[in-house]
């Protein structure tokens with residue numbers, strides 16, 4: 001089954017391909033692979049709304065099974081920020097490091113470092129929409145640690161681990177991450193759907 005993944009984020013595509021590597025039935029193609037080079041405007045106020053906007057845009061144009069991932073980092077002491085604005089926390093064209101720097105600045109002297117990553121995946125298949133969520137709890141470190149992963153990975157340490165996401169192998173991050181949890185739910189759903197149609 002070919003699935004269009006409505007993202008321009010090559011890190012997300014890499015992670016998802018690694019996560020589903022043992023489910024060879026599913027071929028994932030990103031937006032660049034189907035000639036969609038312009039950004040899809042994320043005008044929603046929640047992760048669910050933005051995931052649906054991205055998936056719906058591609059379904060309406062291409063009419064093939066597609067899904068989108070909207071992810072946010074929610075920091076307790078910042079009342080859930082950056083949340084839905086995680087990609088543009090330090091401004092519209094900010095880099096990953098700009099966002100991390102602002103986060104560390106806003107948490108200077110703050111003792112409560114609790115945070116969570118939340119991924120919402122919206123799938124559209126035959127015009128019907130389905131949602132899948134994945135969450136991982138942890139804390140924001142005092143400075144960058146590690147060079148792997150992307151985004152806020154160097155400053156996020158998941159609960160029960162001594163390393164940041166950026167210090168982990170991709171396999172370890174994928175096995176416990178918000179995105180790993182949500183994608184495995186998506187694959188289980190698709191597999192059960194195919195099996196029940198047999």
Ligand code: ITT
Nearest residue numbers: 006007008009069070071072086087150151152153
């Ligand atoms: P698409 O909308 O094209 O999928 P995006 O990067 O804009 O790509 P989001 O709107 O979901 O994706 O933005 C979420 C931001 O949160 C992203 O830009 C990263 O800064 C961060 N992020 C998402 N997943 C992450 C992860 O697994 N580890 C660290 N940071 C992550």
